[in-house]
Amino acid sequence: MTHAQGKSFLQSGHFPTLVAAFLYFDLSFMCWVLLGPLGIQIAKALDLDPAHKGLMVATPVLAGALLRLLNGTLADHIGGKKAGIFSQLVVILGLLAAWIFGVPGFAAILGLGVVLGMAGASFAIALPLASRWYPVEHKGKAMGIAGAGNSGTVLAALFAPALGLAFGWTNVFGMAAGVMTVVLVLFVILAKDAPDQGPKQNLASYLAVLGMKDTYWFMLFYGVTFGGFVGLASSLPIYFHTQYGLAPVHAGYASAACVFAGSMFRPIGGWFADKVGGIGALSILYPIAAVALVAVSFGLPSIEMALGCFVVAMLALGTGNGAVFQLVPVRYVKEIGVVTGIVGCAGGIGGFYLASSLGFSKQWTGSYQYGFLIFAALAFVAFIGINVVRNEWRVSFSRGYAEGSVRI
Template sequence: MIKKVQLPLQTLNLVVGFMVWVIISSLLPFIREDIDIPADKIAILTAIPVVLGSILRIPLGYYANIIGARLVFLISFVLLLFPVFYISEASSYIDLVIGGLILGVGGAVFSVGVTSLPKYYPKEKHGFVNGIYGAGNIGTAISTFAAPIIATQIGWSLTIKLYLILLLIFIVLNFILGDRQEVKVKTPIIEQIKGVYKNPKLWYFSLFYFITFGSFVAFTVYLPNFLVSNFGLDKVDAGIRTAGFIAIATLFRPIGGWLGDKFQPLFLLMGVFLVYTLAAIMLAFSPSILLYSIGCLVIALCAGIGNGVIFKLVPFYFNKQAGIANGIVSMMGGLGGFFPPLLLAAIHSITGQYAIGFMLLSSVSLASLVLVVSMYYQDKLNLAQQVFNSTGQGIIVTDITSKIQAVNPAFTALTGFRDEEVIGQTPRILKTARQEKEFYDAMWKSIKETGAWQGEIWNRKKNGEEFLEWLNISAVKDETGEDVSYVGTFTDITAHRQKTSE
């Protein structure tokens, strides 16, 4: 029973954490009526929870593996009681800065669920599960739209105090329903970092999430004002369109995770970044409101699918270091939600339009598409290399002049020759005097005519010992049908021959 409620419980935890995370930015117009906040300090004030909430995702993801999600959520929500109450009683800009620092914990809890929940489900469901959990980021939208409405009725201070009740409810729920028996992984954090930071895939996923989640946040922040100032829409209409953007991106996050479970995730990411590139180019040319709306909805769909697929891939590639890897990738996504809006604002202040910002998005998306394609083919090469290295049969690869190009570990185990001793040589290095020239002539005639040969052959090891092997030789041809290399696979059958002779 307890294990079954972890997905809905932790998803609601994320909703609450994200609701608390954006308290200041959601209620800033009301807070400014009572507290003097310099205009040039507003960006810093709203950025502090975002940046801290992103950075703290690394330790919270790590500790989710060490002590379990139940305790991390409990401790996080208890800690959040203090800044929420402190901000509700704030009377100065400094008070808001101090409270905002600890509010970052609300955004940092994202890495807890993506680390914990995959433990309860088979790998083929990880994408869907993390997608459902990730949909909890709708908590930012709930606060953004609901908090101002409540504040108009009871004031911003009492509105913030309502969050204390919400936190207390979820402290109790986690205490009662949190899983005390969650599987723990106690690898030291330094070892986990060493195990992942040199892996380029970690930084690829960080870039991908920086784009998908960052664009989601950037569009959420800028669409209302942009639609009003550029297309003359009223605030209600702009708000409804923005709400539609958020709803689509949130809905398609679990759908993206589910698709990642059913299909090749890297193919899905290729499609996501291809569409991103085209949609951003279209938006850069300031189309009509209809085309602009379509472009934004396409971005929302891609952001949702991309976010879901990425957190299907992270635990797949970093199973043993899921906590730290999830923390780093989600941290970059959080920072992606911070820097693009600032960049868009700077570009708009200089040029008076957002076109350059959209072109930058298209360029980075195109670069990401290239990276995903390279990852896909690198994975295929790695798989082929693993098969080559792990097979129990000796393998020898030569070019058409019979010079050895590669051998596998089994070749070394069977013959005693290391790869550096035979690469560049010919298979004659293994030759014995047991076969006549006619034997080799017949063997190569068969290879030239049929593309293959198999049979028994005597060869010698590095120590001079002769052994009988069963050898298969196949020709590798190019598109024109010409031989480009030869692959020989063999096994030592000396002992088997001796037994049958007895």
């Protein structure tokens, strides 16, 4: 089909593929952060200190970051549908192994974390799979809807702690494998690669994007927005339990409220960026996130105050995720799969840094403050960066598009 400009959002794309991409992304993200909501129970069973807790929840984030490079390349080379099927099978088999054979120690939980990283790497497959069906004026909305699969982190926070207490935390892995199997079947039925896939690239052409300075800016910007989102999503259950004494289930509910705010505002971020431009949106969102993280770093006296600040931070970060990926497909057309992987990798590394630094900060200083403060400083650096490139990007990115057809 031809992606003619002027068509409505629903007329211009392939809705079943958008649904398939969302479901794949959503339930994969549920699996990706599963160790966070179960972290209190796992840490008690394995007798983990704060630093090891931080590494436990951060390992899937780092693995997901690195595996996004693989998945981004696969999506470009063999198509998003085949890459998605392969990725889901790896996650399902890993969950089944943990359920059947158990998780006897810290090394085993780290091994499971690496396998769950493949679920986090779904990002580099789901978003290009959906976005390739849509013209530039609707890509922000398409990627925002597919990217709302961040909400899977809410499902993990809501249900995993209670299921772990009722049935045992290792059995939660078996339940997750069952859910992922259903999603895989739906994905096979609904997903379809867009006809306009572009020429297949060799490895040198994939690596060529690393020779473009814009790539590094995008890595910084997404490292803060998505890194902050997934780092907090993984760490908040343990944080609320340690800082405010919440029981595992209540800590999961409190975390779910924060994560829900961030995940639901990702598509709004895409829509907002389509309207006012991704650069303008990010210039507003980074300072908001930085201020909220500085506030929580001081160990607010009540859970209500902390929840309020975390919700504000997650709203800004989640909206920022959508805004960054309104800009990516405008800047990169043929390389969208591999660039999504590279930029997503930076986001995962940002999340690994935040989750692990919170654990080490608590271990070494007795407080989470330094972990939050350093990440707030990174958000401020991103704010400076987006304003440094503002004028150059607005001129260069709009070339080749009709005036007013896309906002930068």
